[in-house]
Amino acid sequence: xxxxxxxxxxxxxxxxxxxxxxxxxxxxxxxxxxxxxxxxxxxxxxxxxxxxxxxxxxxxxxxxxxxxxxxxxxxxxxxxxxxxxxxxxxxxxxxxxxxxxxxxxxxxxxxxxxxxxxxxxxxxxxxxxxxxxxxxxxxxxxxxxxxxxxxxxxxxxxxxxxxxxxxxxxxxxxxxxxxxxxxxxxxxxxxxxxxxxxxxxxxxxxxxxxxxxxxxxxxxxxxxxxxxxxxxxxxxxxxxxxxxxxxxxxxxxxxxxxxxxxxxxxxxxxxxxxxxxxxxxxxxxxxxxxxxxxxxxxxxxxxxxxxxxxxxxxxxxxxxxxxxxxxxxxxxxxxxxxxxxxxxxxxxxxxxxxxxxxxxxxxxxxxxxxxxxxxxxxxxxxxxxxxxxxxxxxxxxxxxxxxxxxxxxxxxxxxxxxxxxxxxxxxxxxxxxxxxxxxxxxxxxxxxxxxxxxxxxxxxxxxxxxxxxxxxxxxxxxxxxxxxxxxxxxxxxxxxxxxxxxxxxxxxxxxxxxxxxxxxxxxxxxxxxxxxxxxxxxxxxxxxxxxxxxxxxxxxxxx
Amino acid sequence: xxxxxxxxxxxxxxxxxxxxxxxxxxxxxxxxxxxxxxxxxxxxxxxxxxxxxxxxxxxxxxxxxxxxxxxxxxxxxxxxxxxxxxxxxxxxxxxxxxxxxxxxxxxxxxxxxxxxxxxxxxxxxxxxxxxxxxxxxxxxxxxxxxxxxxxxxxxxxxxxxxxxxxxxxxxxxxxxxxxxxxxxxxxxxxxxxxxxxxxxxxxxxxxxxxxxxxxxxxxxxxxxxxxxxxxxxxxxxxxxxxxxxxxxxxxxxxxxxxxxxxxxxxxxxxxxxxxxxxxxxxxxxxxxxxxxxxxxxxx
Numbered sequence: 001x002x003x004x005x006x007x008x009x010x011x012x013x014x015x016x017x018x019x020x021x022x023x024x025x026x027x028x029x030x031x032x033x034x035x036x037x038x039x040x041x042x043x044x045x046x047x048x049x050x051x052x053x054x055x056x057x058x059x060x061x062x063x064x065x066x067x068x069x070x071x072x073x074x075x076x077x078x079x080x081x082x083x084x085x086x087x088x089x090x091x092x093x094x095x096x097x098x099x100x101x102x103x104x105x106x107x108x109x110x111x112x113x114x115x116x117x118x119x120x121x122x123x124x125x126x127x128x129x130x131x132x133x134x135x136x137x138x139x140x141x142x143x144x145x146x147x148x149x150x151x152x153x154x155x156x157x158x159x160x161x162x163x164x165x166x167x168x169x170x171x172x173x174x175x176x177x178x179x180x181x182x183x184x185x186x187x188x189x190x191x192x193x194x195x196x197x198x199x200x201x202x203x204x205x206x207x208x209x210x211x212x213x214x215x216x217x218x219x220x221x222x223x224x225x226x227x228x229x230x231x232x233x234x235x236x237x238x239x240x241x242x243x244x245x246x247x248x249x250x251x252x253x254x255x256x257x258x259x260x261x262x263x264x265x266x267x268x269x270x271x272x273x274x275x276x277x278x279x280x281x282x283x284x285x286x287x288x289x290x291x292x293x294x295x296x297x298x299x300x301x302x303x304x305x306x307x308x309x310x311x312x313x314x315x316x317x318x319x320x321x322x323x324x325x326x327x328x329x330x331x332x333x334x335x336x337x338x339x340x341x342x343x344x345x346x347x348x349x350x351x352x353x354x355x356x357x358x359x360x361x362x363x364x365x366x367x368x369x370x371x372x373x374x375x376x377x378x379x380x381x382x383x384x385x386x387x388x389x390x391x392x393x394x395x396x397x398x399x400x401x402x403x404x405x406x407x408x409x410x411x412x413x414x415x416x417x418x419x420x421x422x423x424x425x426x427x428x429x430x431x432x433x434x435x436x437x438x439x440x441x442x443x444x445x446x447x448x449x450x451x452x453x454x455x456x457x458x459x460x461x462x463x464x465x466x467x468x469x470x471x472x473x474x475x476x477x478x479x480x481x482x483x484x485x486x487x488x489x490x491x492x493x494x495x496x497x498x499x500x501x502x503x504x505x506x507x508x509x510x511x512x513x514x515x516x517x518x519x520x521x522x523x524x525x526x527x528x529x530x531x532x533x534x535x536x537x538x539x540x541x542x543x544x545x546x547x548x549x550x551x552x553x554x555x556x557x558x559x
Numbered sequence: 560x561x562x563x564x565x566x567x568x569x570x571x572x573x574x575x576x577x578x579x580x581x582x583x584x585x586x587x588x589x590x591x592x593x594x595x596x597x598x599x600x601x602x603x604x605x606x607x608x609x610x611x612x613x614x615x616x617x618x619x620x621x622x623x624x625x626x627x628x629x630x631x632x633x634x635x636x637x638x639x640x641x642x643x644x645x646x647x648x649x650x651x652x653x654x655x656x657x658x659x660x661x662x663x664x665x666x667x668x669x670x671x672x673x674x675x676x677x678x679x680x681x682x683x684x685x686x687x688x689x690x691x692x693x694x695x696x697x698x699x700x701x702x703x704x705x706x707x708x709x710x711x712x713x714x715x716x717x718x719x720x721x722x723x724x725x726x727x728x729x730x731x732x733x734x735x736x737x738x739x740x741x742x743x744x745x746x747x748x749x750x751x752x753x754x755x756x757x758x759x760x761x762x763x764x765x766x767x768x769x770x771x772x773x774x775x776x777x778x779x780x781x782x783x784x785x786x787x788x789x790x791x792x793x794x795x796x797x798x799x800x801x802x803x804x805x806x807x808x809x810x811x812x813x814x815x816x817x818x819x820x821x822x823x824x825x826x827x828x829x830x831x832x833x834x835x836x837x838x839x840x841x842x843x844x845x846x847x848x849x850x851x852x853x854x855x856x857x858x
């Protein structure tokens with residue numbers, strides 16, 4: 001081969017390589033101009049006036065999954081699709097784009113910034129939904145209520161302080177998310193929970209605390225018995241360093257945020273500075289006397305679990321619901337954790353902790369949204385709405401009759417092979433029943449009924465009215481519900497709706513104050529900052545943002 | 560003409576550089592148009608060009624923010640400490656390794672010091688949290704001296720030490736590679752001549768080894784100063800908590816928290832742009848100084 005020929009070939013090869021690299025960089029979503037990648041590419045769109053419906057409804061869904069696997073291919077997911085197709089009268093061709101929950105949350109801001117949305121996607125933050133919706137990126141569902149017979153009853157449900165839809169609406173009544181709603185058989189709530197090592201309390205005849213003074217005394221007694229232990233632990237430490245304060249603030253009828261107190265909106269750290277200070281002083285007393293775990297705000301969840309299993313903590317004021325059930329299963333470290341009613345607060349009153357009672361209420365204010373650029377929007381709305389129908393709630397909650405549950409004399413029960421299995425949740429996950437918590441069929445969040453959680457989890461040790469006994473966890477809290485324990489804080493979002501601009505005003509003023517408060521409140525608890533600087537601290541907070549502009553805005557709207 | 564001739568002569572070499580240039584252009588230069596959103600009220604749906612122009616609004620908002628000074632100070636201090644403590648250590652280690660005559664010991668030390676570099680920063684921080692926990696190694700050592708156990712991650716005064724220390728632990732070995740490569744270029748005849756002249760080890764290091772590495776050191780120093788404000792954001796994010804924000808909250812974490820997590824993209828871009836401009840000015844200045852006072856510079 002001639003030298004010249006060789007050179008020519010080399011040149012061609014180099015150019016091909018360069019071109020390939022360049023092309024690789026250019027591939028991806030090649031400029032659909034923000035269209036949902038699946039919607040309407042192969043099927044004719046339905047016109048707003050009700051034109052031709054497609055034979056196949058193609059669309060994309062972007063959402064998280066919660067266990068090791070997605071629900072695709074499970075029995076419940078198959079039945080979900082069959083029921084949907086029958087209801088809508090079209091075949092469904094869904095492209096699922098799913099990420100593990102952690103990754104999904106981490107990538108959410110980037111996803112929103114990209115502007116390249118799937119036709120339906122989950123927005124786990126109602127403020128973001130309002131901001132994106134007001135910028136025209138999402139379908140305004142308030143104009144489509146006639147297509148939403150099933151979700152409408154959840155949206156219009158009123159617990160005495162306005163319809164639930166207010167929680168997700170703009171001041172003009174527009175809303176963009178389908179709610180994370182549930183059909184509760186009884187009042188949910190009671191979170192966070194006050195949990196105790198019942199076996200240790202009983203062994204040493206230590207009474208389960210009925211108020212915060214007794215709570216302190218119990219911790220002190222345990223410290224005497226177990227000098228190496230820090231009796232009071234903190235739940236959620238790995239995910240929220242301020243969790244323990246938040247729990248005690250609410251028990252003492254205040255908050256570190258802007259909140260509704262049943263009468264008006266206050267910004268807790270400044271407007272209720274005395275109430276906040278009292279709680280921090282109480283926690284500081286626990287800390288100084290080595291009763292509170294000094295790592296309450298830095299430890300990982302694994303470190304916290306290790307401490308509980310090895311007898312280093314005996315009580316927690318902010319546990320999640322599964323704590324007692326999970327820990328009591330340990331055979332290597334036998335122990336009995338149980339749940340008790342919340343102690344009375346520093347004023348000797350019942351604290352705020354219950355969510356308002358009522359069926360058909362929102363579980364959270366976030367949910368799936370429909371991209372404004374999706375094709376066949378009316379059909380997609382009908383599809384989403386159908387997830388709130390009784391038959392779909394039954395499917396998500398109980399699964400398939402004969403395969404996961406049986407109904408006798410109107411009462412449903414999971415099959416014995418599920419209930420009696422070592423891991424009933426795992427058995428449900430195999431079928432894709434949403435109650436499993438890990439493998440959830442359909443589009444998130446599917447509406448569910450709550451009572452099954454109790455049936456699956458079984459009874460746990462509880463303490464109330466001077467007696468130890470066993471009860472279903474949620475039911476236990478429901479039975480202890482009183483009107484005075486119902487937190488008005490949770491009513492706030494129903495009472496006031498903010499526009500994207502108002503949300504920006506609130507965040508730009510309050511976020512710096514809250515950031516400073518979060519850090520300094522821990523410094524007060526740990527003694528790194530002395531309480532004689534409290535007045536200076538409040539002045540620091542006031543200098544960080546115009547909190548009054550925000551509380552005024554909220555209270556003006558309340559009128 | 561001369562340049563053209565050289566270019567034509569080396570055209571195949573330039574051709575081989577082309578894919579790299581295209582990659583840099585596509586992934587580094589093209590996306591730069593995005594900085595425009597720092598001057599706009601970015602609307603995802605309207606797109607970069609159609610969003611409303613707001614001028615310097617986001618820059619003013621940041622500078623008016625009471626946190627701005629703190630995050631800048633923290634970023635600058637972390638960068639400075641990193642420069643003072645973390646930058647010289649790989650040079651020292653490289654010099655020490657160069658003096659080792661037994662090859663297997665040298666290789667073993669290199670492998671041991673390289674190893675942490677290949678461990679994910681999440682694992683490194685996880686290990687650090689275990690070591691610094693109440694029952695961890697640090698507190699066990701303190702207990703030998705009857706010092707009460709403390710929560711290192713809950714004290715702002717320890718953050719910078721933990722951050723710089725863990726950075727050194729992870730990157731020390733890897734950082735020596737370039738210096739060791741530079742050492743191989745030093746002519747052994749120089750050492751032989753120095754030996755003949757009666758120079759000891761220390762003199763050889765001072766008069767031969769260090770000057771031989773000077774070019775590499777200066778280039779890496781210029782780059783390090785350019786990156787001074789780009790503290791390892793991911794590691795800080797994993798290590799910090801609200802109580803140590805006073806020393807740990809840096810521009811990167813602030814932008815992440817207030818910009819990305821709150822979906823204030825224009826604001827985040829404006830703050831990021833400010834830092835990039837300052838870094839660029841620093842880089843220019845140091846490069847200029849280096850060019851004036853030494854023979855080494857980036858350009």
